[in-house]
Each structure stands twice: as structure tokens, then as C-alpha cells.
Amino acid sequence: MTAASLDDARLEEAAAGFRAHEEIFRRMRASLFSEFSRQAAEDTEMLALALGGMDAAAPAHLFSAVHYLLLRDPGDPLARHFATIDPDPLPPEGAYPKLVSFCRAHRDELRELLETRTVQTTYAERCRALLAPMCVVAREAGEPLNLVEIGCSGGVLLAFDKFAYKLNDQGLVGSPDAPLLLEGELHGGPELFIPEIGKRTGIDLHTIDVSSEDERRWLLALCFPELRDEQERLAKALDVVAQTDIRLMEGDALVHLPAALADTPDPICVFHSACIFYWPAEARTKLHEMLLEASRARPIWRIAIEPAFVFDDWDNPGADISADRRNLKIGGISLIRYRDGKAERQILGWPNSDYGIVRWENAE
Numbered sequence: 001m002t003a004a005s006l007d008d009a010r011l012e013e014a015a016a017g018f019r020a021h022e023e024i025f026r027r028m029r030a031s032l033f034s035e036f037s038r039q040a041a042e043d044t045e046m047l048a049l050a051l052g053g054m055d056a057a058a059p060a061h062l063f064s065a066v067h068y069l070l071l072r073d074p075g076d077p078l079a080r081h082f083a084t085i086d087p088d089p090l091p092p093e094g095a096y097p098k099l100v101s102f103c104r105a106h107r108d109e110l111r112e113l114l115e116t117r118t119v120q121t122t123y124a125e126r127c128r129a130l131l132a133p134m135c136v137v138a139r140e141a142g143e144p145l146n147l148v149e150i151g152c153s154g155g156v157l158l159a160f161d162k163f164a165y166k167l168n169d170q171g172l173v174g175s176p177d178a179p180l181l182l183e184g185e186l187h188g189g190p191e192l193f194i195p196e197i198g199k200r201t202g203i204d205l206h207t208i209d210v211s212s213e214d215e216r217r218w219l220l221a222l223c224f225p226e227l228r229d230e231q232e233r234l235a236k237a238l239d240v241v242a243q244t245d246i247r248l249m250e251g252d253a254l255v256h257l258p259a260a261l262a263d264t265p266d267p268i269c270v271f272h273s274a275c276i277f278y279w280p281a282e283a284r285t286k287l288h289e290m291l292l293e294a295s296r297a298r299p300i301w302r303i304a305i306e307p308a309f310v311f312d313d314w315d316n317p318g319a320d321i322s323a324d325r326r327n328l329k330i331g332g333i334s335l336i337r338y339r340d341g342k343a344e345r346q347i348l349g350w351p352n353s354d355y356g357i358v359r360w361e362n363a364e
Contacts, residue, residue: 014047014058021059028353030224032081033063035092036099049103053114056278060121060222065113066099068221069106078102082225089225118206119278120153121222123230124237126273127160128167128184129305129355133333133348134160134269135190137301140337141267144198148260148268150253150287151275152202154210154219155241161197162240167358168192180236188360189349200246201260207248210238254286261294268298273305277331284310288343295338302338305351307331333358 018041025034037059040046046062053061070079074086078098083089103110138145149158164174167186174194186192208215216238223231247263249256261268270291276284291300304310308331333348349360 010051011044011047014050015041017055018047018050018059025059025224028224029226032092032095032225033059036063036096039096043100046100046103049107049110050114052111054119054278057119061114061117061119062110064119064121064218064222065110065117066102066106067225068113068117068218069102069109071217071221076102083228084220084223084225084231087228116206117218119222120151120204120206120208120219121274122153122156122219122234123223123227123355124156124163124180124233125182125184125230126305126355127157127163128165128182128186129333129349129351129358130157130160130271130273130303131165131167131173131192132186132189132358132360133303133305133335134195135192136335136348137267137269137303138193138195139190141269141299141301143196143267145195146198146200146264146266146268148201148203148257148264148270150203150257150270150272152204152207152246152248154208154216154238155200155202155244155246155248156234156237157271157273158200158202158246159237159241159244161194162244163237165192179240180233182233184356184358186358186360188362189358199264200244201249201264202246203249203251203253203256203260205251207250210242254283254290257287257290258294261300266298267301269301269303271303271305275306276304277307277310291336291338292341292343295343296341300338302334302336304334304336305331305355306334311345 018037022034022037025037050058050062067082070076070082070085078095079085080090081092081095147158152158162178163180163182164172164178166172166181166183170192173192208219210216220231220234223234249260291302294300311334332350334345335348336343336345347361349358351358
């Protein structure tokens with residue numbers, strides 16, 4: 001294959017990613033990014049720029065980098081289309097030419113962001129899907145429960161116990177004075193409570209110092225432009241994280257996990273959400289094998305809130321999983337119990353795309 005044909009192949013692969021994300025963004029209420037994706041899929045200049053970012057999340061990576069620059073300096077006409085910046089935003093239609101002009105004017109800054117930042121999307125609302133499985137683990141394993149999060153981003157989920165919840169007819173769960181109330185629906189599931197948490201450790205390729213205005217801005221930029229309320233709640237959650245004792249480890253989780261486990265007392269829960277679906281299959285297998293080996297000396301609980309294909313090998317051993325299957329973003333909440341070098345996986349429930357509705361397995 002020649003260099004030219006190789007470049008053509010990469011551009012076509014990038015275009016396919018943008019076409020897929022047009023629908024993904026639409027389903028996730030990100031109409032501006034959906035419109036950007038639709039037109040960028042046919043724009044060689046935009047595709048070439050996006051190739052400098054994360055392959056599995058190139059559209060989100062590029063558009064979030066644009067969002068970050070606009071949050072820092074909202075004077076560009078493109079900012080008028082972002083509800084997170086303008087309280088009365090212009091519609092997505094007509095925004096794309098402004099995006100192209102902005103990217104041309106800020107090409108070097110965008111390239112640097114794509115090289116140095118990663119997609120670390122986090123929303124405080126994701127804690128709504130974490131509370132119930134944490135209650136299951138805490139009842140089984142005991143308290144205080146010690147946490148290790150893979151792909152911790154800003155550490156918001158590591159502080160899930162600091163928030164209050166209204167998820168079903170159990171009423172308020174948590175302190176009425178909590179700095180943030182998260183509301184949603186839980187159909188079925190366990191009796192909810194706020195588990196006592198001991199040590200908190202987060203691992204991420206690029207850790208976020210939430211006391212830094214610049215790094216907080218990156219996390220806020222990862223919120224879709226339409227999600228103004230979610231961005232405001234994330235900002236409140238980051239204030240809580242800044243006051244919480246969390247140990248951060250920067251780098252490859254497969255490198256740091258053994259030390260994190262060794263430094264964390266029992267009982268221990270490892271968890272991750274919308275994270276390892278970015279990993280290659282070999283890395284996901286390595287994570288499982290590491291936890292199997294570690295469980296020869298101690299029991300380990302693992303919560304995984306991930307797209308369905310992450311556990312395809314588990315659900316369909318030996319199956320040839322198609323690329324179309326791997327594009328699915330809908331997944332479940334899995335609890336894996338590791339003990340004596342063996343593992344048992346249980347699907348606990350199924351969240352919707354924004355984690356606001358969780359249907360527990362076997363719920364009526």
C-alpha cells in the first residue's frame with residue numbers, strides 16, 4: 001500500500017467514524033456536534049485535523065477541543081451556537097462554516113490539545129448509575145469500602161458518597177445539606193444508602209487537578225454544548241472533589257493497578273464507567289487477568305458500567321464480534337466478583353444513555 005493510499009484509508013476510516021457519531025450525538029441530545037459530524041464526514045480538511053486525536057473518539061475529541069478554546073475566549077461568532085456559553089444560542093444549522101473558520105484560525109492550538117489531552121468526559125449524573133451497585137458491594141464486602149477507579153477523569157465518581165439522591169420511592173438518600181442533589185429513576189434494585197468510603201484512588205492516563213481553572217475548563221468543555229445544566233452541576237461536583245482526599249495515579253492503568261491494589265486495604269472495589277471500551281481487546285483481557293491473579297490473595301469486587309461489547313468475549317466465547325457490534329454504545333452495569341483466582345460476573349442493571357433511568361435486572 002502506498003503512502004497516498006494509506007492516507008486515503010485513514011481519511012475514509014475517520015469519515016466513517018464521523019458518520020457513526022452523527023447518530024450517536026443525536027441520540028445523546030448533542031445536536032450541534034451531530035451537525036458538525038454530518039458535514040465533517042465529507043470535509044477532508046476537517047478529517048485530517050481530527051486524525052491527530054484519539055482514534056476511537058476523534059469527533060468528540062476535536063469538538064471538545066474547540067469547546068475548550070471557546071470557553072476560554074467566547075468572543076468568536078461560533079460561540080453563539082453553544083448553549084453552555086450563550087444562554088440564547090443560535091441553532092446548529094449555519095454553524096459549520098464558522099467551525100471551519102475557527103479551526104483554521106486555531107489549528108496549532110487544536111493540534112496541541114489533540115496531542116496532549118484525552119477524552120475524559122464525566123458528568124455528575126453518572127453517579128446515579130453507580131450508587132445502587134455500590135450499595136450491593138458495600139453490603140457484601142463490608143465498610144468502609146475502599147475504591148480504585150480506572151479512568152477517573154476529575155474524580156467525580158470517587159466522591160459519589162458526598163452527594164444526595166432521589167432515584168425512586170425510597171425518598172432522599174444522603175444528607176439534605178449535600179452540595180448536589182441528583183435525581184433520576186431506579187426501577188427495582190436494592191435498598192439505597194450512602195456507603196461509608198475509606199481510601200479513594202483514581203488512575204488516569206492524564207489526571208486532572210480540579211483546583212486548576214485551566215484543567216477544570218477541559219472537563220467542562222467535554223460536556224455537550226446543549227447540556228448547560230449538566231455543566232453547572234459538574235462544576236459544583238468538582239468543587240466537592242477539590243475538598244476530598246483522593247490519591248491520583250497518572251499513566252497506564254495496567255501499569256499502576258498492581259501498586260494501587262497493594263496500597264489499598266480490604267474491602268476493595270475496583271470500578272470504571274464508559275472507559276475501557278476505548279481499550280483494545282488485549283488490554284481488557286489483561287485487566288481481567290490481573291484481577292484474577294490478585295484475587296488469589298484477597299477478594300476483589302469490580303463494577304463495570306460499559307457498552308455491551310466490552311464483555312462480548314465473556315458472553316460469547318470464541319465469537320467473531322463484528323465492527324457493527326463494536327459500535328454499540330448501549331451497555332449494562334456489571335458486577336464481577338473475583339475470589340481465589342476465579343471470577344463470576346452478574347449483570348445488575350441497564351442504564352439509559354444519560355444514566356438517568358436504571359432498570360435493575362429482573363425488575364418488573
